[in-house]
Amino acid sequence: MATPAxxxxxxxxxxxxxxxxxxxxxxxxxxxxxGFVWWKALLALGVALTLQIGVNYANDYSDGIRGTDENRVGPLRLVGSKVATPGQVKTAAFTCFGVGAVLGIILCATSNWWLLVAGAASLLGAWFYTGGKKPYGYRALGEVSVFLFFGLVAVLGTTYVQAETLSWTAVAGAVSIGSIACALLVANNLRDIPTDTVTGKRTLAVVLGAANSRRLYAALVVLAFVLAAVSALATPWTLLAFIAIPLAVQSIRVVLSDAVGPALIPVLKGTGLTELLYAIGLGIGLALGG
Structure with a gap:
């Protein structure tokens, strides 16, 4: 049985x-x-976290039963390493989805019920990324899903449930966050190209090849900072997002240096921290400009 750690x-x-x-x-x-409403922001955060953890467990389960994770380079996979049974991991995934669904329903009840459609689409997207008979994550569509659900839907949904309207700065923020989230997945799949190719997992990185995937990673990260600069036309405070540039540059250098396998693992952490710092800077900047 898997330990809590x-x-x-x-x-x-x-x-x-x-x-x-x-x-x-x-x-x-x-x-x-x-339109800031603190408790709605907390509910939105709860939805986002439970869905993220749920999709991680769902991917662990689906990749594990297919044998995709048996020889992977990255962090621990519960099913692939056989420290937990597929049933246990699947139960954990659906428990997280259930909690997220309940929080989402509460949030929709305080705003607009049509948001349930976006919530249902997010749940289906989370499961069928690597689950089901024809997972779209095995057909080079993972980045599209991440951009849609962890960029557009998550950012604009969070804005709308609080302010009940949108602005072009919110759209720019959604695209920028979606771009960095995509870059995180590109880095992950770039690392896994050798094992994914052998197991038949056709990710975008496998389709594009290593060289083009490295260029795509850099372009996605740069796009986010370009959009922060464009948003400065509405309020110069959005330039606070530039506090993440040093981390971003460090990760881009590693990716473009032809690093492979374990050498790319720090890029995942670096990209995640880049996204978080960028979001803190941009979020504060938008708030100060309001």
Whole structure:
């Protein structure tokens, strides 16, 4: 039986900035519109965190039963390393999805019920990323899903439930956060190209190849900072997002240096921290400019 420490590692804590960051930016955008509601922001954060952890366990389960994780380079996988049974990990995933669904329903009840459609789509997207008979994560669509759900839906949804309206700065923030979240997945799949190729997992990195994946990673990260600069047309405070540039540059250098395998693992942490720092800076900047 897996230990509590192994369950925590299996939840992939390094990916949690991808859940926290959209809420920070979405809340900042709501404050920019004079619509900040603290308890709705906390509910949105709860939804984002439970869905992120749930999808991590779901991926662990689905990849594990397919044998994709048996020879992976990265952090612990519960099913692949056989420290937990597939059933246990699947139960953990659906428990997280259930908690997220309950929090989401409460949030929708305080705002607009049509948001349930976005919530249901998020749950389906979380499971069928690597689950089901034809997982779209095995068909080079993982980055599209991350951009949509951890960028557009998460940021704009957080803004709307608080301010009940949107602005172009919120859209720019959603695109920028989605871009960095995509870069995180690109780095992860770049590391796994050798094992994914052998097991038939056709990620975008496998399709593009290592060289193009490295360029895509750099372009996605740079795009986020370009959008922060564009948002400065509305309020110069958005330039606070530039506090993340040193971390971003460090990760880009590693990726473009032809690093492979374990050498790319620090990039995952660096990209996650880049996204979190960027979101803190941009969120505060939008709030101050409101």
């Amino acid at each position: 192994q369950w925590i590692e299996g939840a992939r804590p390094r990916t949690l900035p991808a859940a926290i960051s959209p809420v920070l930016v979405g809340t900042g955008a709501a404050a920019y519109l004079d």
